[in-house]
Amino acid sequence: MRDIAPPLIAVRNLGVRIGTLDVLRNVDLEIHPGEIVTIVGPNGSGKSTLVRAIVGAVRPHTGTITRSPALRIGYVPQKLHIDPTLPITVARFLCLPTRRTADQIAGALNTVGLPDLHKRQMSALSGGQMQRVLLARALLEAPDLLLLDEPTQGLDQRGSAAFYHQIEDVRARLGCAVLMVSHELHVVMSASDRVICLNGHVCCHGTPEVVATAPEYRALFGTGTQGALALYRHTHDHAHDDDHPQPGHHHEDHAI
Numbered sequence: 001m002r003d004i005a006p007p008l009i010a011v012r013n014l015g016v017r018i019g020t021l022d023v024l025r026n027v028d029l030e031i032h033p034g035e036i037v038t039i040v041g042p043n044g045s046g047k048s049t050l051v052r053a054i055v056g057a058v059r060p061h062t063g064t065i066t067r068s069p070a071l072r073i074g075y076v077p078q079k080l081h082i083d084p085t086l087p088i089t090v091a092r093f094l095c096l097p098t099r100r101t102a103d104q105i106a107g108a109l110n111t112v113g114l115p116d117l118h119k120r121q122m123s124a125l126s127g128g129q130m131q132r133v134l135l136a137r138a139l140l141e142a143p144d145l146l147l148l149d150e151p152t153q154g155l156d157q158r159g160s161a162a163f164y165h166q167i168e169d170v171r172a173r174l175g176c177a178v179l180m181v182s183h184e185l186h187v188v189m190s191a192s193d194r195v196i197c198l199n200g201h202v203c204c205h206g207t208p209e210v211v212a213t214a215p216e217y218r219a220l221f222g223t224g225t226q227g228a229l230a231l232y233r234h235t236h237d238h239a240h241d242d243d244h245p246q247p248g249h250h251h252e253d254h255a256i
């Protein structure tokens with residue numbers, strides 16, 4: 001049997017309580033090198049709390065979160081508010097807080113598909129360009145794991161789809177794993193290897209197709225996204241290696 005690469009992140013029986021509210025309970029998940037995992041769930045289902053627990057900003061009430069040694073995480077926030085009166089170019093912004101070389105900046109902007117933008121004012125960026133610049137900044141950390149908390153908020157569906165395709169491209173080029181939060185499964189699914197549907201606990205998980213048709217997911221989101229699912233799904237032209245389990249169904253009895 002081949003060795004299974006150790007997970008970058010292993011979450012076991014995680015519970016988070018805020019005040020008297022049990023925001024998360026019994027959450028198990030693993031993130032393996034190079035995979036794209038999306039957390040979907042309705043508003044208030046604990047998605048951001050789970051991400052914050054993984055980066056260490058929220059303390060577990062129960063359970064454990066194990067990070068692989070020397071794990072580098074690149075974080076892309078939902079949104080970044082920049083004072084529009086503050087003049088700052090994209091290149092300067094990418095040097096905050098760590099100074100980068102012109103080559104590093106050019107490389108990161110190339111990777112996110114914005115090769116000519118380094119002199120542009122941050123205040124002049126479109127929503128989609130801003131998200132890509134935030135992604136470029138995260139990539140400058142040379143992350144093993146990219147963490148994105150609703151990175152396409154404010155983008156239209158076409159912009160969101162383009163952004164998620166960019167994420168797939170980044171994964172293919174850099175080999176980093178990606179954990180992202182979204183409540184638009186119909187848009188993110190083309191870019192996801194696995195989806196975890198969260199509602200305080202893990203309702204169901206598996207490939208995007210499995211989750212989209214799971215009764216637990218449909219109970220939360222209804223069935224109205226099926227047309228859009230067909231629209232945005234594209235064929236993966238790579239085979240998943242079997243270095244790590246790719247659970248296909250929520251009844252399987254192993255960590256996700």
Ligand SMILES: Nc1ncnc2c1ncn2[C@@H]1O[C@H](COP(=O)(O)OP(=O)(O)OP(=O)(O)O)[C@@H](O)[C@H]1O
Nearest residue numbers: 018021023041042043044045046047048049050183
């Ligand atoms: N600092 C806090 N103080 C009090 N309640 C909180 C705090 N952080 C989160 N909560 C509560 O925990 C629950 C989960 O919040 P969380 O932001 O994790 O959900 P979410 O799934 O990311 O939601 P959304 O899709 O709306 O961003 C909500 O009921 C929220 O009100």
